[in-house]
Amino acid sequence: MPTRARRAVPPATPKRPGGVKHSAKSKDKEGTEFFFGYKMHMVADAKYGLPLAFRVTPGNRSDSPELPEVMKKAYGDYVWFKxxxxxxxxGYDAATNFTYLYGKNVDPIIHIRKPTSRDDLYDGVYDKDSLPHCLGNVPMEFVGTSGKGEYIYHCKEGGCHLKKSMKGGILHCDTVYSEDPAASPELMRILGPITRRNSPEWNDLYAKRWSVERLFKTLKESRRLEAHCVRGLAHITLHMMMSTLAFQASALAEVKKGNHGGMRWAVPKVA
Structure with missing residues (x-):
């Protein structure tokens, strides 16, 4: 969750942690203004929209290495966190993150970046829907899961021009393909090691992420995370810690009143 400080950094200090924005009102020759920026990486409960653990990093740092770190913090802070x-x-798409979560018996439901290959396929085999293409370069159809946990695919009826046979007067393709989704970190990433990527079950699980987005929006609007007035990682971390503690305290007050469903909206907006 990138946030931006009010005070701009002079263009003469381009190596400060933060980011770059282009502005027509900038006074430097290149029209570039440097500013301090920060990211908040958070573990939150999707059911109740409650913050559990977070880490703050400079705005110009990659997101993906922070997933194991913030998860370790949550595991360390809460004995019940399972x-x-x-x-x-x-932003957290990395084979190492899939390996880490799978090793913790956690189903990694993470969106992955678009393929960069010329044929627009992941690993030269799988399309954007994580379906393998047969030798005729036609997307195959998911059939089911074997007893060993392998995903099984076959060519669609009347699919490619290879290995065709006549069965009952209907043209079929004989190509059958199976793959163990946990065989390698890259296959975990492309296929999903526990819940098959882009399946209805996978989409339902990913949709729960939006409760966390609502939490971010509430924190930004109600606790001045959108337009903070401090600078430096230590000060920003303290600011965010107090913000999340205030949110948790407000949610606890709602629980004590018996309003479990209202926890997510418990924090009033700060003027």
Missing amino acids: PSVATADR
């Missing part, structure tokens, strides 16, 4: 599913956007 999630079965973790959702994240494609």
